[in-house]
Amino acid sequence: NGKKLGVAFQNVKGTMYPTIGLHSQNEHIDVNFGAKPFQFDVEGLITEEREQFAAEILESEIPSSAPHNIVCSYLMHYGYADTLRAFDETKFKEHVAQASSHDGGTVFGLEDRKRVRSLLFSGDIDGVKQFLVEKDPDFFEDPKTSADANGSREQSPPFERDALFHLSVQQFIELVRGEKISEAVEHARASLSTFQGKSPQHDAHLQDVLALLAYTDPHSSPMGNLMSTTQREAVADIVNAALLLGPSSDPSAATTATSSVLERLLTQLCKVQAEIRRRNDNKVSCHVHRWWRIHPLTNLAFD
Numbered sequence: 001n002g003k004k005l006g007v008a009f010q011n012v013k014g015t016m017y018p019t020i021g022l023h024s025q026n027e028h029i030d031v032n033f034g035a036k037p038f039q040f041d042v043e044g045l046i047t048e049e050r051e052q053f054a055a056e057i058l059e060s061e062i063p064s065s066a067p068h069n070i071v072c073s074y075l076m077h078y079g080y081a082d083t084l085r086a087f088d089e090t091k092f093k094e095h096v097a098q099a100s101s102h103d104g105g106t107v108f109g110l111e112d113r114k115r116v117r118s119l120l121f122s123g124d125i126d127g128v129k130q131f132l133v134e135k136d137p138d139f140f141e142d143p144k145t146s147a148d149a150n151g152s153r154e155q156s157p158p159f160e161r162d163a164l165f166h167l168s169v170q171q172f173i174e175l176v177r178g179e180k181i182s183e184a185v186e187h188a189r190a191s192l193s194t195f196q197g198k199s200p201q202h203d204a205h206l207q208d209v210l211a212l213l214a215y216t217d218p219h220s221s222p223m224g225n226l227m228s229t230t231q232r233e234a235v236a237d238i239v240n241a242a243l244l245l246g247p248s249s250d251p252s253a254a255t256t257a258t259s260s261v262l263e264r265l266l267t268q269l270c271k272v273q274a275e276i277r278r279r280n281d282n283k284v285s286c287h288v289h290r291w292w293r294i295h296p297l298t299n300l301a302f303d
Helices: 042-059 066-077 081-087 089-101 110-121 125-135 158-177 181-190 200-214 229-245 251-258 261-279
Strands: none
Touching: 066 081, 066 089, 066 261, 081 089, 081 110, 089 110, 110 125, 110 229, 125 158, 158 181, 158 200, 158 229, 181 200, 229 251
């Protein structure tokens, strides 16, 4: 009849199929699947709803403190304690006080994550492992040695497993950097070999890392990027995510641990930009990706 009848249902879940019910004998219907104009203005309704949605977005208010808080959250997330203290000492004190009074949460506070990052940037992997074990003796414990009442094996949190793998890889890289080749080979046999066959991504990374032994000057080799500060930073970010996540297995907690609010906002911005490009024949006025660099191990992009 071409009339808008309003919203019939909301929050309907599951697979839906259009159906037509006929109740009397010899009833017949005509169905229009778009071969001729509809009586109801479908395009007009879509345009109206888009404009209404856009108006709601424009009318929403963003607090003036939002950019400041986003920067603070980024510094908190990655453990940049000194920078946070210089940027906003009040926020720094609030965060430290909140972390120290939070029961049952992660044992690694802002200053702890700052120390881990500092040790990683100096190449002191043994120092990192020692510090982590001092703070949490079970951090590197092998969960496969334990079983529950039903005899099923436990699985360690994926971020802790990933952190241990990348710390072991970085220790190998630091030995190569220090030209301790015999120690690097022994470390590969004793430690890195235990990770082989566990993950295709890890196996591919191990192949690149172990290739460093084939070059007299690893820094100028095709794998020279592994000897850079960027590699140390990437490992620091992975370990930081494991420290933030702790024993949690909540998928939403994993998302929060791996990226800051700022990075998630930028990711959303890129997705919106991609959709705008798609709707405008691949034409876009602003290229956000030009201002980003890609994280070498997590594939996250950030400034």
